Amino acid sequence: xxxxxxxxxxxxxxxxxxxxxxxxxxxxxxGGIICCVGEGIGDIxxxxxxxxxxxxxxxxxSCVMIFLGSVLTALGLYDKLGHYAGGGSIIxxxxxxxxxxxxxxxxxxxxxxxxxxxxxxxxxxPIIVFGVTVSFLIGxxxxxxx
Amino acid sequence: xxxxxxxxxVFAVGGFVCMLGQILINKTKISSARILVLYxxxxxxxxxxxxxxxxxxxxxxxxxxPIMGFGSNLAKGAMEGAAKSGMLGxxxxxxxxxxxxxxxxxxxxxxxxxxxxxxxKKF
Numbered sequence: 001x002x003x004x005x006x007x008x009x010x011x012x013x014x015x016x017x018x019x020x021x022x023x024x025x026x027x028x029x030x031g032g033i034i035c036c037v038g039e040g041i042g043d044i045x046x047x048x049x050x051x052x053x054x055x056x057x058x059x060x061x062s063c064v065m066i067f068l069g070s071v072l073t074a075l076g077l078y079d080k081l082g083h084y085a086g087g088g089s090i091i092x093x094x095x096x097x098x099x100x101x102x103x104x105x106x107x108x109x110x111x112x113x114x115x116x117x118x119x120x121x122x123x124x125x126p127i128i129v130f131g132v133t134v135s136f137l138i139g140x141x142x143x144x145x146x
Numbered sequence: 147x148x149x150x151x152x153x154x155x156v157f158a159v160g161g162f163v164c165m166l167g168q169i170l171i172n173k174t175k176i177s178s179a180r181i182l183v184l185y186x187x188x189x190x191x192x193x194x195x196x197x198x199x200x201x202x203x204x205x206x207x208x209x210x211x212p213i214m215g216f217g218s219n220l221a222k223g224a225m226e227g228a229a230k231s232g233m234l235g236x237x238x239x240x241x242x243x244x245x246x247x248x249x250x251x252x253x254x255x256x257x258x259x260x261x262x263x264x265x266x267k268k269f
Contacts, residue, residue, distance in 0.1 A: 003150075003245075006192060010166065020172055022172045023168055023171075023172060024165050024168050024172075024235070026168075026221065027161075027164045027165050027167065027168035028161035028162065028164060028165040028168075029161065030163070031160050031161045031163065031164025031165065031207075031212070032156075032157035032158065032160045032161030032164070032223065034160065034188070034211060035159070035160025035207045035208045035211045035212070036153050036157050036160070037154050037163070037208070038156075038207040039152070039156045039206055039208075039211075040210040040269075042206070042207060048183035057248070057267070058198045058210060059246050060246075061211075062210070062211070062215065062216075062246075062247045063246050063247055064170075065211060065249045066247055066250045066251050066254065067250055067254060070251070070254035070255070070258055071254075071265065072260075074199060074258040074261075074262040075262075076264075077201065077261070082251075085268075086168050086171055087164050087165070087166075087167035087168030087170070087171050087181070088161075088164040088168065089167075090175055090178045090181055090182065091164045091167045091181065091185055091212045091213055091248055092160070092164070092211045092212050092213070093211055093212070093213060093216065093247070094211075095182070096176075096216065096251065097181065097250075097251050097254065097255075098183065098202070099159070099178065099179070099257040099259050100251045100252065100254070101251075101255045101259065101262075102264075104255040104256065104258065104259030105258060105259050105262050105263065105264040106263060106264045108259050108260065108263070108264075112260070115259075116255075116256060116259035117256070118258065120252070120255045120256070121261065123182070124180040124251070126179050126180075126183055127179065127182050127183055127213075127216075128248070129209060130186060130187065131184045131186050131190075131216065131217060131235055131244070132220070132240060132241060134186075134187060134190050134217075134220065134221070135190070135203070135220035135221055135224040135237070135239070135240025135241070136224065136236070136237060136240065138190065138194060138220075138221045138224045139155065139224030139225065139227055139228045139235070139236030139237060139239055139240060140228075140233075140236055142224070142228045142229070142236065143228040143232065143233055143236045145228050146228070
């Protein structure tokens with residue numbers, strides 16, 4: 001028998017380490033570039049539709065980014081990027097699109113209903129549930145407080 | 147020159163936000179769903195505190211493109227709904243604010259799920 005502590009030390013020694021500096025730089029660069037692409041899309045939309053309100057521009061911007069993330073995922077490029085960039089590709093909204101499209105593609109063998117439609121929300125489900133619940137609580141509280 | 151500075155701010159803040167997430171991933175081996183939920187909650191919290199608006203003014207897409215923007219939209223929609231149309235607004239406001247993005251994500255997921263094949267060889 002080995003002690004629990006000893007075992008944990010052994011595991012942490014032998015577990016695959018993600019090299020700290022390289023992954024941080026990759027996440028910073030890729031995350032920054034994705035945000036700049038979003039800003040660029042927003043600026044282009046502003047140039048084309050001059051009367052559009054700031055809020056609508058932001059909504060269109062995230063719609064386009066989600067679409068781009070989905071297309072890149074469908075082409076198999078986003079997962080390659082994710083392998084390299086980690087957090088840099090997960091945290092932007094394109095990563096949310098990836099988390100919807102990727103399992104939908106993965107499980108389409110299991111049929112349309114319980115494959116694509118159900119498995120689509122494997123990662124996005126918790127995000128939507130937490131988001132909706134929190135927004136309800138915030139709305140509920142602000143209704144009584146404000 | 148001004149446009150360069152804007153993009154530099156977007157790049158620096160967006161990159162920094164993603165780098166913080168990467169530190170979490172490296173240190174705790176947290177799964178990506180948890181990271182996304184965590185950032186969503188941070189975004190909602192910042193919005194409630196009123197800290198998100200100045201951040202957005204400073205860095206634009208650097209804070210709205212990370213999933214924090216999604217959380218802040220949910221919170222903002224719920225608060226605006228509550229102020230505008232009472233309890234029903236508080237209930238429906240959050241989802242209405244993010245409905246466009248969510249719809250695009252779900253439709254894209256369905257369509258690409260039908261036509262594209264996964265390239266990762268897991269089988």
